[in-house]
Amino acid sequence: xxxxxxxxxxxxxxxxxxxxxxxxxxxxxxxxxxxxxxxxxxxxxxxxxxxxxxxxxxxxxxxxxxxxxxxxxxxxxxxxxxxxxxxxxxxxxxxxxxxxxxxxxxxxxxxxxxxxxxxxxxxxxxxxxxxxxxxxxxxxxxxxxxxxxxxxxxxxxxxxxxxxxxxxxxxxxxxxxxxxxxxxxxxxxxxxxxxxxxxxxxxxxxxxxxxxxxxxxxxxxxxxxxxxxxxxxxxxxxxxxxxxxxxxxxxxxxxxxxxxxxxxxxxxxxxxxxxxxxxxxxxxxxxxxxxxxxxxxxxxxxxxxxxxxxxxxxxxxxxxxxxxxxxxxxxxxxxxxxxxxxxxxxxxxxxxxxxxxxxxxxxxxxxxxxxxxxxxxxxxx
Ligand code: PLP
Ligand code: COI
Numbered sequence: 001x002x003x004x005x006x007x008x009x010x011x012x013x014x015x016x017x018x019x020x021x022x023x024x025x026x027x028x029x030x031x032x033x034x035x036x037x038x039x040x041x042x043x044x045x046x047x048x049x050x051x052x053x054x055x056x057x058x059x060x061x062x063x064x065x066x067x068x069x070x071x072x073x074x075x076x077x078x079x080x081x082x083x084x085x086x087x088x089x090x091x092x093x094x095x096x097x098x099x100x101x102x103x104x105x106x107x108x109x110x111x112x113x114x115x116x117x118x119x120x121x122x123x124x125x126x127x128x129x130x131x132x133x134x135x136x137x138x139x140x141x142x143x144x145x146x147x148x149x150x151x152x153x154x155x156x157x158x159x160x161x162x163x164x165x166x167x168x169x170x171x172x173x174x175x176x177x178x179x180x181x182x183x184x185x186x187x188x189x190x191x192x193x194x195x196x197x198x199x200x201x202x203x204x205x206x207x208x209x210x211x212x213x214x215x216x217x218x219x220x221x222x223x224x225x226x227x228x229x230x231x232x233x234x235x236x237x238x239x240x241x242x243x244x245x246x247x248x249x250x251x252x253x254x255x256x257x258x259x260x261x262x263x264x265x266x267x268x269x270x271x272x273x274x275x276x277x278x279x280x281x282x283x284x285x286x287x288x289x290x291x292x293x294x295x296x297x298x299x300x301x302x303x304x305x306x307x308x309x310x311x312x313x314x315x316x317x318x319x320x321x322x323x324x325x326x327x328x329x330x331x332x333x334x335x336x337x338x339x340x341x342x343x344x345x346x347x348x349x350x351x352x353x354x355x356x357x358x359x360x361x362x363x364x365x366x367x368x369x370x371x372x373x374x375x376x377x378x379x380x381x
Contacts (some may be wrong), residue, residue: 002046002111002164004033004118009050015126015164022166022214023134024029024303029123029135029162033115037105038238039154048113048119051161057146061153066199067143069098072125072302073259075120075135077127083120086302090259095139103152104141104333105187112139116131119160123191128164129174136165136303166233168303169217173308175321178297179211180220186231186294188224193231195253204234216313222282224254230280235300237261238309243293247273252279260300282314289319297321298337306337306380 009030011261016022028051035046051244062068068274071091075083094107099106102365114138120127127135139160187200220238223229224352230249232238237258239248246268251257268275288294289312297309309321 001113002035003049004115004326005080006118006122007047007049007124011050013051018129019130022128022164024165025136025163026169027128027164029164031119031122031162033119033139033158034116035158037156037158043107043158045110046115048122052158052225054159056142056144059148060143060147061145061147062142064148065143065150066104066197066202066341067153067372069095069102069104069105070138070140070198071098071196073116073137073139074302075127075137076255077124077129083124083127085113085116085120085137085375087259087263088116089119090262091116092259094196094259095141098197099141099193101195102197104143104156106252107141107158115158115160119162123162126162126164128166133164136163137161138163142153155271155379157269163305168301168305169307171217175308176217176299177215177219177318178218178238178299178309178321179207179214179216180230180312180314181207181222182227183207185200185224185227186219186221186234191224191254193224194251194256196256208234214313216311220312223252228281228283230282230285231255232258233299233304236299236304236307238297238299239264240280240288240294240374241296242288244295245276247278247280248278248281250277258300260301260305264300264306267337272360285312286314286319289321294321323342346374 012030016027030051031046032051033046035043037043058065071094073088073091075085075088078084088283089109092107092189095108095112096109098104116139120135120137123135137160139158141156141158142157144157186204204219211217211219218234218236220233221231223231228309230238232255233247237248237255237260241244241247246265247267248261249255265275265277272282285294297312299307299309301307312319312321
């Protein structure tokens with residue numbers, strides 16, 4: 001357990017006004033968590049301090065070789081005024097998987113979660129309550145050795161910052177257009193695709209710019225070897241409803257194992273739906289679209305929440321990502337999940353959805369919406 005020193009701000013910032021458009025990741029709260037690592041000493045000097053700039057030597061290794069990892073999770077405020085975190089233990093585990101791959105020292109899972117809980121508790125009043133908003137939490141580690149040789153750093157900083165945020169996409173929760181990238185690749189097996197680290201995002205920028213210039217929000221990446229199998233989107237995992245089944249690319253080492261992905265798969269299985277985690281080729285997707293079997297496409301992610309996809313572009317051709325014959329306009333599944341996972345009801349908190357499988361609501365994912373509170377094992381901070 002960490003012994004966290006707390007230094008509160010003497011100059012609190014103005015909080016966003018109720019109803020103010022927050023955007024994503026622009027506004028930061030009054031405090032941040034920070035902790036040092038030194039070889040031989042381990043993680044030490046855990047503290048919560050006023051949000052501030054950090055000073056690093058220009059030779060700090062993170063600037064040169066990208067030895068860094070980050071996480072992303074959210075806090076919501078329940079009707080009882082308490083703060084709830086969405087599955088922070090999963091972020092703690094994934095953080096250490098990233099750390100292992102990047103030769104960054106592990107942080108005990110309980111310390112990772114404690115750091116987040118304590119800083120969120122201090123800035124609890126910053127958790128926005130408008131529908132579609134939350135407190136986005138960004139834990140990250142950077143390598144700080146002042147040295148230009150390529151080697152694992154011997155010193156690091158672990159920092160947690162908090163950002164009251166709204167929708168990640170400018171279009172909010174309206175369907176996004178996705179560009180299937182056939183020139184550049186994001187990651188290969190054996191590389192760092194499964195880790196949450198800056199290099200993956202740096203590698204994605206060129207295609208993202210191309211997609212934006214073409215009028216699309218995000219890139220859908222294909223596998224780095226054959227450019228044949230679908231992997232994931234720039235900031236979310238991807239799911240398809242094909243012929244009544246939920247189909248998503250299996251985790252293969254080059255895809256980020258999304259926590260929202262995991263939650264949605266649990267939820268769909270819990271609803272009694274057929275769920276397939278397997279290789280999905282882009283040819284299969286296009287065939288399904290042409291034959292009308294592609295009923296829905298949606299992305300899953302912490303920042304992106306559940307984002308319906310309205311349009312797919314592949315090889316210079318734009319295609320609707322909806323079944324033309326669907327009686328419900330082809331978005332019932334997405335809406336069901338959105339209604340369940342997005343914290344749009346003031347009396348519900350997303351932190352309460354921690355599925356363990358359990359009994360089935362045999363409604364095929366449509367119609368009746370199970371009460372999240374039935375399955376809740378979340379406790380307020
Ligand atoms: N894939 C990528 C590349 C991401 O950046 C994210 C966002 O974190 C996801 C998938 C979704 O992961 P999660 O649901 O854990 O946020
Ligand atoms: C998240 O959803 O938490 C992410 O880290 C995505 C990020 C690229 C905004």
